[in-house]
Amino acid sequence: MVKFRVEKQAPQKGHKPMTRSITNLHKRKDGRWEGRVKIGTADNGRAKYRSVYGKTYAQAKEKLLQAQLESEKPQMCDPLFSEVFAAWLQSNSVRLKGASVYKYRDLAARHLLPALGALPLSRLTPERLNALLEQKLRGGNLKSGCGLSAAYVKTLCCLLHAVLSDAADRGLCAPLPPRALKKPQPRRAEITILTPAQQCTLTAACLAEKNETGLGVFLTLYAGLRMGEVCGLRWQDIDLEHRILSVRHTIARVACDGGSQFALDIPKTKTSLRQIPLCAPLYAYLCEMHPADAKAEHFVLTGTNRFLSPRAAAYRFAALLRRCGMPPLHYHVLRHTFASRCVESGIDVKSLSELLGHANAAVTLNIYVHSSLEQKRAQLERLSAFLHM
Helix, strand or coil: CCCCCEECCCCCCCCCCCCCEECCCEECCCCCEEEEEEEEECCCCCEEEEEEEECCHHHHHHHHHHHHHHHHCCCCCCCEHHHHHHHHHHHHCCCCCHHHHHHHHHHHHHHHHHHHCCCEHHHCCHHHHHHHHHHHHHHCCCCCCCCCCHHHHHHHHHHHHHHHHHHHHCCCCCCCCCCCCCCCCCCCCCCCCCCHHHHHHHHHHHHHHCCHHHHHHHHHHCCCCCHHHHHCCEHHHEECCCCEEEECCEEEEEEECCEEEEEEECCCCHHHCEEEECCHHHHHHHHHHCCCCCCCCCECCCCCCCCCCHHHHHHHHHHHHHHHCCCCCCCHHHHHHHHHHHHHCCCCHHHHHHHHCCCCHHHHHHHCCCCCHHHHHHHHHHHHHHCCC
16 A cells, blocks of 8 residues: 655645645656655665656646556466466366376476576566577587487477466466467478388288287287277277277376376377278287187286287287397387288378378378379370370
């Protein structure tokens, strides 16, 4: 509250004297009226004041009363970024998958909170945020000191934008200007797939060994399943009578007691919940590998109630490649190979998109549907025949 000073004014000739003036206004030497209102406290503990001016007493008084009202309004709080991030993650934990919660918490703990966690939102300017993103591109790898990939930094940028946009919606800060954060554009990586000869070699090895590792390879190579979906597949998800495989779960790393662990989870998107018809090679392999005493709840890759972790599946796949004399490859190459062979055989994009569990056909088009050199040569030969050349 403003403390008003009580002043007596000298009586003027021809006027009745004013007994009291409940204001802290005073007239300056330049003829204007000035009033002061307390607006806070400085770092040294002394009061901070704001001055208002008016040509007349009435004008200055009106401005002073307005300044007093503004000073008494509750001020917008200025929480720390760490507090805002924690609130955002908590409020979104219901809609996010467990794997996504772990991913965002880990990203923030590694790259955002050490640099921004102790700063209030008012200090998170676009310049400061973009400087952090650029530093991550140059040398953000915590182990090697090398730069992080453009795709990784783009994820950090999207996470920052989501947290600060939520804070702005709750009135904690001003919204970021459009395109304030500079998202790096990742280069499109070349898709690696198995050659027909490599696919035949790998298929022959799986048929010869006839074990859970080979079955997992077959499930991705001939049905396009992701590694986590293969690890989370149970015998109850496979209908051998109708030759249909249902993808209902995945194995993902989720947050747990301040750390993380692998757990049975639902797929990331609704489109990942899908049914896949069994092609002849996969159907025959499943019939041969299906144990007579298998229980519906048993996982396909273990034959028990306990699932195989994606990390262990990756180790087993690497060992299989070594036995085949093939170079080291990422497990996801099998899924890329399945999709590319589908395109080469003429399967339509819409059907392929649904088989892969993509969110929409555009994702499939951008990743897989591109002409090979042989296809381009064949099309140009058709042009030559048309022109009779």
